[in-house]
Amino acid sequence: MITLLTEHFNEPKLHELETYRRLGGYEGLKKALVMGREPLMAEMDKSNLRGLGGAGFGAAMKWRTVTPEAKDPGPRYVVVNCDESEPGCFKDRVLVTRSPHQLIEGLLIAAYAIDARRAFIFIRGEYEVQHGILRQALDDARAAGFIGKSLFDSGFSCDIDLMRGAGAYISGLDTALLETMEGKKAWPRQPPPFPTASGLMGRPTLVHNVETLSMVPHIVLQGGVWFARLGTAKSGGTVLFSVSGHVERPGVYEFPMGAPLKDIIAAAGGVKAGKKLKAVIPGGVSTPVLTAEELDTPMDFEGPRAKGSFLGAGGVIVLDESADMVMVAHNIERFLAHESCGQCTPCRQGSFWHERILERGLNGGGTAEDIATLERAGENITGKVICALGDTVGVVTRALMKKFPQDFKDRFPQRHG
Amino acid sequence: MDKTLRFTLDGRPIEARLGETVLEAATRAGVMIPHYCWHQALGNPGNCRMCIVEVEGAAKPQVSCRLPAREGLVVRSISPAARRAQCSALEFHLVDHPLDCPVCDQSGECGLQDYYMDIGRYKSAMREDKAHAGKRLALGPHIMLDQERCIMCTRCTRFVGQVSKSHELGIFGRGHRQAVDLVPGRALDNPYSGNLADICPVGALTDRDFRFQVRVWYLDSTESICPGCSRGCNIFVHTSTRRPWQNQGRRLARLKPRFSPEVNGHWICDEGRYGFLDFDSKRLGRVMRLKPVSEELSWDRAAQEVAAALRRKPVEGLAVAASGALSNEDWLAFKELFVDTLQARRFLFAPEPDQAGTEDQLLRRREKTPNLEGGKALGFGTKIESLGWDSLAGDIEAGKVWGLYVIDRDPAQAWGGRSRELLERLDLLIYQGPRQCLAGELAHYRLPATAWLEEEGHFTNFQGNVQGYQRALQPLGAAKPDWAIFADLERRLKP
Numbered sequence: 001m002i003t004l005l006t007e008h009f010n011e012p013k014l015h016e017l018e019t020y021r022r023l024g025g026y027e028g029l030k031k032a033l034v035m036g037r038e039p040l041m042a043e044m045d046k047s048n049l050r051g052l053g054g055a056g057f058g059a060a061m062k063w064r065t066v067t068p069e070a071k072d073p074g075p076r077y078v079v080v081n082c083d084e085s086e087p088g089c090f091k092d093r094v095l096v097t098r099s100p101h102q103l104i105e106g107l108l109i110a111a112y113a114i115d116a117r118r119a120f121i122f123i124r125g126e127y128e129v130q131h132g133i134l135r136q137a138l139d140d141a142r143a144a145g146f147i148g149k150s151l152f153d154s155g156f157s158c159d160i161d162l163m164r165g166a167g168a169y170i171s172g173l174d175t176a177l178l179e180t181m182e183g184k185k186a187w188p189r190q191p192p193p194f195p196t197a198s199g200l201m202g203r204p205t206l207v208h209n210v211e212t213l214s215m216v217p218h219i220v221l222q223g224g225v226w227f228a229r230l231g232t233a234k235s236g237g238t239v240l241f242s243v244s245g246h247v248e249r250p251g252v253y254e255f256p257m258g259a260p261l262k263d264i265i266a267a268a269g270g271v272k273a274g275k276k277l278k279a280v281i282p283g284g285v286s287t288p289v290l291t292a293e294e295l296d297t298p299m300d301f302e303g304p305r306a307k308g309s310f311l312g313a314g315g316v317i318v319l320d321e322s323a324d325m326v327m328v329a330h331n332i333e334r335f336l337a338h339e340s341c342g343q344c345t346p347c348r349q350g351s352f353w354h355e356r357i358l359e360r361g362l363n364g365g366g367t368a369e370d371i372a373t374l375e376r377a378g379e380n381i382t383g384k385v386i387c388a389l390g391d392t393v394g395v396v397t398r399a400l401m402k403k404f405p406q407d408f409k410d411r412f413p414q415r416h417g
Numbered sequence: 418m419d420k421t422l423r424f425t426l427d428g429r430p431i432e433a434r435l436g437e438t439v440l441e442a443a444t445r446a447g448v449m450i451p452h453y454c455w456h457q458a459l460g461n462p463g464n465c466r467m468c469i470v471e472v473e474g475a476a477k478p479q480v481s482c483r484l485p486a487r488e489g490l491v492v493r494s495i496s497p498a499a500r501r502a503q504c505s506a507l508e509f510h511l512v513d514h515p516l517d518c519p520v521c522d523q524s525g526e527c528g529l530q531d532y533y534m535d536i537g538r539y540k541s542a543m544r545e546d547k548a549h550a551g552k553r554l555a556l557g558p559h560i561m562l563d564q565e566r567c568i569m570c571t572r573c574t575r576f577v578g579q580v581s582k583s584h585e586l587g588i589f590g591r592g593h594r595q596a597v598d599l600v601p602g603r604a605l606d607n608p609y610s611g612n613l614a615d616i617c618p619v620g621a622l623t624d625r626d627f628r629f630q631v632r633v634w635y636l637d638s639t640e641s642i643c644p645g646c647s648r649g650c651n652i653f654v655h656t657s658t659r660r661p662w663q664n665q666g667r668r669l670a671r672l673k674p675r676f677s678p679e680v681n682g683h684w685i686c687d688e689g690r691y692g693f694l695d696f697d698s699k700r701l702g703r704v705m706r707l708k709p710v711s712e713e714l715s716w717d718r719a720a721q722e723v724a725a726a727l728r729r730k731p732v733e734g735l736a737v738a739a740s741g742a743l744s745n746e747d748w749l750a751f752k753e754l755f756v757d758t759l760q761a762r763r764f765l766f767a768p769e770p771d772q773a774g775t776e777d778q779l780l781r782r783r784e785k786t787p788n789l790e791g792g793k794a795l796g797f798g799t800k801i802e803s804l805g806w807d808s809l810a811g812d813i814e815a816g817k818v819w820g821l822y823v824i825d826r827d828p829a830q831a832w833g834g835r836s837r838e839l840l841e842r843l844d845l846l847i848y849q850g851p852r853q854c855l856a857g858e859l860a861h862y863r864l865p866a867t868a869w870l871e872e873e874g875h876f877t878n879f880q881g882n883v884q885g886y887q888r889a890l891q892p893l894g895a896a897k898p899d900w901a902i903f904a905d906l907e908r909r910l911k912p
Contacts, residue, residue, distance in 0.1 A: 168591065185588065190463050190483055337592060337593060338592060339591075339592065340591070340592035340593065341591060341592065342569065342588070342590070342591050342592045342593065342594075342595040343462075343464050343569075344463070344464045344465075344466055345464065345465055345466055345506060345509045345510050345568065345569065346466055346505070346506060346509045348509075348569065348592055348593050348595075349509040349510070349512040349513060349593065350509055350512075351592070351593070352512075352513075352548070352592070352593035353509075353512050353543070353545070356545040356546075357544075357545065360544075360545065369542075370544075373542045376505075376542075377505075377508075377542075380501075380502070380505030380506075380508070380509070381509075383477040383478065384466055384469060384477075384478060384502055384505070384506070385466065386463065386464070
C-alpha cells in the first residue's frame with residue numbers, strides 16, 4: 001500500500017533538514033519553480049486534492065479563487081492552519097513533529113502558485129514541542145536558502161513566520177484564525193467575502209491545513225494524475241487517520257482515499273480486549289456517529305456523507321460495547337459549550353443548554369420530555385448559526401439519539417405523576 | 418443618483434438601494450423584521466440571529482441583516498418557517514435570561530418582551546438552573562450593567578469603539594461564561610455614555626438616573642429640541658405627570674435622542690441628557706413687585722407698572738440683557754418691543770465667558786445656548802452689537818445706565834462678588850425668567866416666564882436649521898411665555 005506523507009516515518013531524524021534533503025526533500029519546490037505557475041496549477045487541477053482540515057474544498061479551486069494580483073494589487077498571504085484542536089485528531093501534530101520540512105516545502109509551492117511573498121504558520125498554543133521543532137526547521141531552511149530571497153534563483157522570494165495560538169478551539173476555523181492573527185478575539189467572520197478575496201489584514205489569503213499542504217510536493221513530483229488515481233473519483237491521494245478510543249494500537253495511519261472504515265480500525269489492531277464494537281465517530285467529535293453496521297463506509301469525502309456524517313479531519317474514535325452514548329453526548333457537548341466562542345446566541349446558549357440537560361440525565365433526573373427538547377433545540381441551532389461549531393452542537397446529540405435511542409431512553413425515561 | 422432595485426418581501430415589493438441589505442431596505446420601507454444586534458449606525462455583526470428569514474432558492478434560512486438586497490429576490494419574514502426560526506432564536510436568548518421583568522427598568526420597552534409577545538408566546542422548556550453573572554455593576558456616572566440580562570448583541574462595545582471611540586467596554590471570557598465588562602482600570606465616563614442605555618435592546622444597560630423611578634408606560638413622550646448647545650439635537654422629552662408621587666415628584670423623567678440624519682444622527686451627549694434634570698428647581702410662579710413695596714400683582718397691573726417704569730427716564734440709560742435661550746418667536750417679540758417700540762440702544766446677548774464650553778467632533782458645540790442664530794436673523798449680532806458684562810458694569814458705575822431688564826440670565830455669573838452692589842445701584846431692575854437668581858431677588862419687578870418645555874417654539878441651530886419643539890408640560894403658576902410678556906408690554910408702549 002502506497003503512503004506519501006508517512007513514507008519515511010521510520011527515519012529517526014526525518015525532522016532534520018539533512019535527512020529530508022537526502023530523501024529528495026525540496027526537489028518538489030525546485031521542480032515547481034522551474035515548471036512555472038500555470039503548469040503547476042494544471043497539475044493541481046488534475047490531482048483532486050481536497051482540503052484535509054475537514055471541509056474538503058477542492059485545493060486547486062481554492063488556489064484559483066485567490067484574487068489575482070492584476071485585479072487587486074498588493075500583498076497576498078498563505079496561512080497554514082496548524083491549530084489542530086478537534087478531539088480525536090492528532091495527525092497534524094505527528095506531521096509537524098516528524099516531517100516539518102514536508103509542510104514548509106508544500107507551503108512554499110502554494111505561496112509560489114499564488115505569488116505570496118509572505119506566509120504564516122499558525123500553530124496551536126499547546127503544541128509546544130512542535131513549535132520548537134517547526135522553529136528549528138524554519139531556521140535551518142532559511143539558512144540553507146530554501147526560505148528567503150530568490151529561491152533556487154527563480155526570482156521568487158518568500159518568508160515564513162511562525163505564530164502561536166492562545167488556546168481556543170475556534171481558532172482552528174479559518175476566519176477565526178485570521179481574527180486571532182490580527183490580535184482580535186477569535187470570533188469567526190461571516191463570509192462573504194471569503195479569505196481568498198479578503199483574509200489576513202483584508203488581503204487575499206490562502207488558508208490551508210498542514211496535511212493538505214504536505215501533499216503538495218508529492219503532487220508536483222509524481223504528477224496530478226498519478227496522485228488522483230491513488231484515491232477515489234472525487235477525492236485524490238491519501239489521507240491520514242488519527243485512530244483513538246477502544247483500539248489496541250491508537251495512532252496515525254495513512255490510507256488511500258476511500259479505504260473502508262473497517263480496514264482502518266483493523267490497522268489499529270481492532271477493538272481493544274476483543275470487545276464488541278458499538279460505534280465509530282469517523283472524523284473527530286464534530287462529525288455524527290456511525291454504528292457498527294456501517295463499517296463498510298468508504299472513507300473519502302463522499303462515503304461518510306452518504307451515511308449522514310463527514311470525513312472531517314479523519315479523527316476516528318472507536319467506541320466499544322461499554323460506551324454509554326448519553327455520556328458520549330455529554331462529553332462532546334460539554335466540550336463544545338466550553339469552546340463556543342460566544343458570538344452568536346443559538347450556539348452560545350444552545351451548547352450550554354445541551355450540556356446541562358445531558359448532565360441532568362446522567363445524574364438520574366432525565367425525563368422523556370428532555371429528548372424532545374434536545375431534538376427541537378438541536379434542530380433550531382443547526383443551519384442558523386455563524387459557523388460550523390454551532391452546527392455541530394445541534395447535529396452531534398441528535399445523531400447519537402437517532403442511532404442509539406435505547407441509551408437515551410434509559411437515561412431519559414417516561415415518568416408518571 | 419442611487420441605483421434602486423426591487424425585491425419581494427412577504428409578497429410585497431420593496432425598493433432597495435444598491436448595497437443595502439434586506440433588513441435595511443425593509444426597515445426603510447416600514448416593515449419591521451425582528452433584530453437586536455443590527456443598528457443603523459453600528460453595523461450588522463449578525464450575532465443575534467433574530468432577523469432570520471426564508472429566501473426562495475436558498476438551502477438554509479438567512480439572517481436578513483447580512484443578506485444583500487438583489488433584484489428579484491423573494492424573501493419571507495413571516496412565513497411559518499421564518500417565524501419558527503425567529504422564535505427559536507428568541508428562545509435561546511431567553512435560556513439564561515433572568516426574566517426579572519417586574520423589577521427591570523427596561524420593562525415596557527424591552528426587545529425581549531416585544532418579540533416574545535409578537536413571535537414567541539411559547540411555553541419555556543428550560544428546566545435547568547439559570548447561569549448567574551454580575552448584577553448592579555456601576556460602569557460610570559450614568560450607566561449600570563446587569564450581565565445576566567445581557568444578550569451579547571455587542572451594540573455597546575461597538576458604540577464605544579466606533580462612535581465615542583473611547584473603548585471602555587469589552588467582551589471578556591468565552592462562550593456562555595463571557596460577559597460585557599469594563600476594560601480594567603477604566604470607567605464608562607465618556608461624554609456620550611448615556612446613549613448606551615438607549616441602544617441596549619434589553620435591560621442590561623440602564624440609566625442610573627432613571628432606575629426604579631417610574632415605569633415607562635406612565636411616561637408621555639413629546640418631540641423637542643435640546644437647548645443645551647447650538648447644535649439643537651432632536652430629542653424626545655419623557656415626562657411623568659400621571660404618578661406625581663413617583664420619581665421624587667420630578668416632572669421631567671428623561672431625555673432620549675430622536676433620529677435626525679443632518680443634525681445629531683442617533684445620539685445626544687450626556688451634558689444635554691442630564692443637564693436639565695433640575696428643570697423644576699427654583700422655579701418662579703408669581704408675578705411680583707418687590708420694590709419699593711413688595712406685592713403680588715396681576716399680569717395686567719404688572720404690565721401697566723413695568724411699561725410706565727420703562728418710559729420714566731431717557732431710553733439711552735436702559736440696558737437689556739437676553740440670551741440665546743430665546744426661541745425665534747421670543748426673539749421677534751423681543752425685537753418689536755425693545756428695538757422697534759422702545760428704541761433701546763444697549764443690548765447684551767453675547768454668552769458669558771464661562772458659557773463657552775467643551776466642543777468635540779461628534780455633537781457638542783462650544784456655544785452653549787441654542788438660539789443665537791435666531792437672534793442673528795433679526796439683526797442681533799449683525800446690525801445690533803452686544804455689550805460685554807464688563808462694559809455694562811462700567812456704564813452702571815459711571816451712572817450712564819439707570820435701568821436693566823434681564824431676561825433669564827444671571828449677572829452674578831459674570832460679576833461675582835460685585836453683583837449685588839452693581840444691581841442695587843440701578844433705579845429699575847426687571848427680572849423675567851423661569852428660575853430664581855440674584856437678579857430676581859434684587860429686582861423691582863420679577864416676571865415669571867415659562868421654561869423651555871412649557872411652551873412650543875423654534876430654535877435655529879448653528880447650521881441654520883429651523884427646528885420646532887412642542888409643549889411637553891403645563892406652565893407653573895402664573896408663568897407666561899417670554900414672547901407673550903414682550904407683546905403685552907409692546908401693546909401698552911406703542912404710541
